Amino acid sequence: MLIRVRRPGDIDPREITDEGLYLRRREFLRSAALAGGAAAFAAAGAPTASRAARLAPGDLAALTGLVPSPFSTDESPNSFEDVTSYNNFYEFGTDKEDPARHAHTLVTDPWSVSIRGEVERPGEIALEDLLKPHALEERVYRLRCVEAWSMVIPWVGIPLGDILRRFEPTSHAKYVAFRTLYKPSQMRGQRRRVLDWPYREGLRIDEAMNPLTILAVGLYGRVLPSQNGAPLRLIVPWKYGFKSIKSIVSIELTRRRPATSWNVSAPREYGFYANVNPEVDHPRWSQKRERRIGEFRRRPTLPFNGYAESVADLYAGMNLRKNF
Amino acid sequence: MARRKSWWRGTGLRIAVFVVGVAPAGLLLLDGLRGSLGANPIETLQHTTGDWSLRFVLAALAVTPLRRLFGWGFLAPHRRTLGLFAFFYVCLHLGTYVGLDLFFDWSVIAEDIFKRPYITAGFTGFLCMLPLAITSTRGWQRRLGRRWVQLHRLAYVAGIAGSVHYLWLTKADLLSPLVYTVILATLLGTRLWFRYARRTTRPARSLS
């Protein structure tokens, strides 16, 4: 007899139709037609929104000594509930409510990040040591998703540039490549190949060094909830949300432009730059307007998500229609 | 015994179909009133009504194959109800889009219909279902006679348009729209097969 090692993708033998049923398959076929129909109708019967377990700020450790930032917007933030119950984090499923429902399986302590490539001081560093020398800042930023919705979120984080400088990038460092944890046992969405796991993102070095770009470790004065990309995620507020990669385990400085997940998945729809741009439509929908979560009417989308003053120079002379 | 059975297959089934038909709308209304449609209520409405419209299209299209495969003639009287529920949900779906999502911004709506393939497909589905709903009464059925049957083949087109719409609007995870598409393909495939079988058995019959 074969000894089988069970891998995560394998079918549990119990899920395979038993022999008796197989032999009675005509009858089975008949009842399956009925049951299948009934199940399809029952499946999404209850509207999904009410099912996600509610997380309260008190469930998360508080972060203290936060420094306010001049980069913060004074627009009023979305509620903690909106921010933690409506997420795109395909590692935990493709529905907006899936991350809130399934991300509790993620183990974020201990956590370490590998920093490699074009740096003088590469290494694997524990999260505490990565953060220790820096002051935590509160940054209230607009977040614009490529799906034409937006939120305002009070992040807590550290400028990415300040962190990168500690590792002394070489003169060859032209890009920064990020990678999310790959762990299907904890990230159930990775058990199906919806994207080419692990999730990868990248920035040009000047984008990474821009003072608006942060690595976030919290929101609403608390450590990051798992559904928001705990324990460490990128925030690039002038780009569509998918650039802001979550649960980062690797940062590599490179000479060449790195491959990025959504671009690999659908190159015509998601570019490397992904700057918020109302003039360039997604091939399947318009990017001119967005729905701010909590509001009824759509509002106009601003170039660079309203951060043009700080970042438009980075793209001087570039054709942003081509480099979308 | 026989009377009980026929009650279940007649009135009982009618009640069941009706309950399954109004329940999703009822739950949406209830959740709407309680403010528990989630962070993006308009999206929840858009998706839930779209899902149910497609489910009812498929359910209506399943009646004939099930009848012919298993002899479930008792389903036949409910086909119209299933089809009308499909239309009911597509109206809510379109209403959500026009009235809530885009707030009667007709220029954007027109642009979407002509420029965005997934909206074009959805709108095609809606245009197919409209005459079917109008001519669903017995009076129209009588008046149109044979042409009624021909006209109502549009239901297939509506199913295909709905599935294509769903496939084209999906960003990365095609599992769910593919499940609908496979079910639709099975239902349409069964019909083709019946047709083929009928054609090939006819000459045999005339020989005997």
Ligand code: HEM
């Ligand atoms: C009348 C024209 C139609 C319009 C304007 C329309 C519009 C839309 C829109 C805007 C979405 C959401 C897309 C997104 O969130 O990315 C959607 C989703 C959907 N629509 Fe339609 N639609 C139409 C007709 C139909 C028809 C005829 C069917 C089926 C018979 C249908 C079934 C669906 C389904 C299944 C979804 C996906 C729901 C989900 O993601 O769970 N739609 N539609």
